[in-house]
Amino acid sequence: MGERLTVGVLSPFVGGDYYGAIIAGIAAEVAERGGKVIAVQTLDPGSRSADIAGLPAFERSVAWRHVTGFVVVVGAVTGDYLERLRVAGKPVVVVSSERAGFATVLPDNRGSVGAAVDHLIGHGHRRIAFTGHLPVSDIQERYQGYLRQVTAAGLEPILFPGPDNHESGGEEVAAELLAGSRGITALIAGTDRNALGILRRVQQAGLKVPDDLALVGFDDIPATRYSTPSLSSIRQPLGTLGRTAVARLLSGAPGTFHVPTVFVPRESCGCPYDVEGRPQTVEEFAKVTRVQFDDITYLQTMLNAQYELGMDLLRSHEEDPRKLNWLRQAPVRGACLGLWRNDVDPVLRIAGAFRRDLCTAVPVDGEVPVTAFPPAEMLELSDEAAGDIVFVVPVRSTARDWGLLATVGAIQSRTPPGRELMNESGALLAVALDQESMMASLREQEERLRQAALYDQLTGLPNRSLFYDRLTVAIRRAQRRPEHGYAVLFIDLDGFKAVNDTLGHAAGDELLMQVAGRLRAELRAADTAARFGGDEFLVLLDGLSDEDLLAPVTGRLRTALAAPFHLNAGAARISASIGVALSAKGYDTAEDVLRDADAAMYRAKHETTTPGK
Secondary structure (H helix, E strand, C coil): CCCCCEEEEEECCCCCCCHHHHHHHHHHHHHHCCCEEEEEECCCCCCCCHHHHCCCCCCCCCCCCCCCEEEEECCCCCHHHHHHHHHCCCCEEEECCCCCCCEEEEECHHHHHHHHHHHHHHCCCCCEEEEECCCCHHHHHHHHHHHHHHHHCCCCCEEEECCCCCHHHHHHHHHHHHHCCCCCCEEEECCHHHHHHHHHHHHHCCCCCCCCCEEECCCCCCHHHHCCCCCEEEECCHHHHHHHHHHHHHHCCCCEEEECCEEECCHHHCCCCCCCCCCCCHHHHHHHHHHHHHHHHHHHHHHHHHHHHHHHHHCCCCCCHHHCHHHHHCCEEEEEEEEECCCCCCEEEEEEEEEHHHCEECCCCCEEEHHHCCCHHHHHHCEHHHCEEEEEEEEECCCCEEEEEEEEEECCCCCCCCCCHHHHHHHHHHHHHHHHHHHHHHHHHHHHHHHHHHECCCCCCECHHHHHHHHHHHHHHHHHCCCCEEEEEEEEEECHHHHHHHHCHHHHHHHHHHHHHHHHHHCCCCCEEEEEECCEEEEEEEEECCHHHHHHHHHHHHHHHHCCEEECCEEECCEEEEEEEEHHHCCCCHHHHHHHHHHHHHHHHHHHHCCCC
């Protein structure tokens, strides 16, 4: 490690209004200290949500060589991975999840939920329920805060377990609540998105909030202020969580530190319209309208970028996606793609790079261990003070783990988690590479089938079928242009059976392969040597302008085939009987040519075996 501060962030996603907001706080604190940030997504790209995907099976030591210490966001890695960091001497602070033996920064989940319970009791509620996805540690903390407070107030705890932390999960809980008759008058949801899903579903069912059901969420995302009615929530300062994590990381302070959270009452709990969050003056309305317009413009820009990026990757057959030119559509300063060298070594081959200032892909070369990825040049390209950090996302599909994609760009903290460009880019690039690999495999299979259909599997020479096709072309050409003649040689190996009988069939196959090599060596590129079958071969001399040139060719072939063959089983000698058919006879079909060449070969064989000939 050098002297420069470089903080690594391990997070299920590297953007969105939860993870992105925490990372933005980390980046702001690091920028003030003159350092760099590398945020690594640990979930597979394209994952819909951290709740559904569960704890990632992330094992790669990404960027360890660069990083001073790691901030690990809730749900990012397993306990085994944290232990590996400890053994490697890397300081670690965990955010929003307690891990034994590691410094932790937590939002005060319990106290603020307790304050919300007391507030609802103050509104006269006695049947107060809680809903949330309890396998998530911070949701469990919020539930414990609820449980402690309702028990202290002498009320009955009522739990509706949620399937996830999203609006869809809230709608499922609302359906269960509507179907029951438990007399619930108030409900605290583990997340704002759960609460917004509940709000929508109960309103569709004709219930009024807060008259029929008071509702409180958690996180205080922007949508809470603009729902109807406005949603009471608990504000956890996500940016402060990130800043505090960096401070604790650098100080080395052990133990758990709680960041205060605040209950924010609004209309959904029964409070007046103007309690908090909505503008009351013309100036305030103008300011809020401008913020909303900026949000809409931002989201439209991101939507356009995602569309263009997706379309470019769908056209990856037109341009190699490894070049990363498709990132021209994304708001990034630069990017680098590393593909695994193989399935065993933790080494990445740099396969592509992109620079915004050059508006194109840049030449790349070399390999780096995963501990040194992304390359140092990517860190130099980032500008934390301007809000640009280095992101790393896996490039992986269900079919294959391809490698890692690193980009330098702004943190996306205004979209739902998992909807940021990095998550989409990793997924779409993996699909594009899968598609390319599949097409290459299909082309290879097609070529193998073509080879099997047209070439002899033993010698690699054209087979009878391909030879017929080429001879037919030569016949048609000679019919149009008589001066463009041809000759066909039918070759039979004399003595081949003896080689098989004495040295074995493997030696016979080896001899046939050497015969094929000698035939190729004696012919022109325009000529064709083929295996007819067994120990019989064919030669097409195409474009034979003078029949006088035939004798030297046949002489060279006889000489080449008469030379000793050095086989694994021993030396062997053979000779060749060659029959010739010439285009001058005016053939119409390939069958007629081969018939005459075959007959000529047998006459030649008879002459060489007849005494006195």
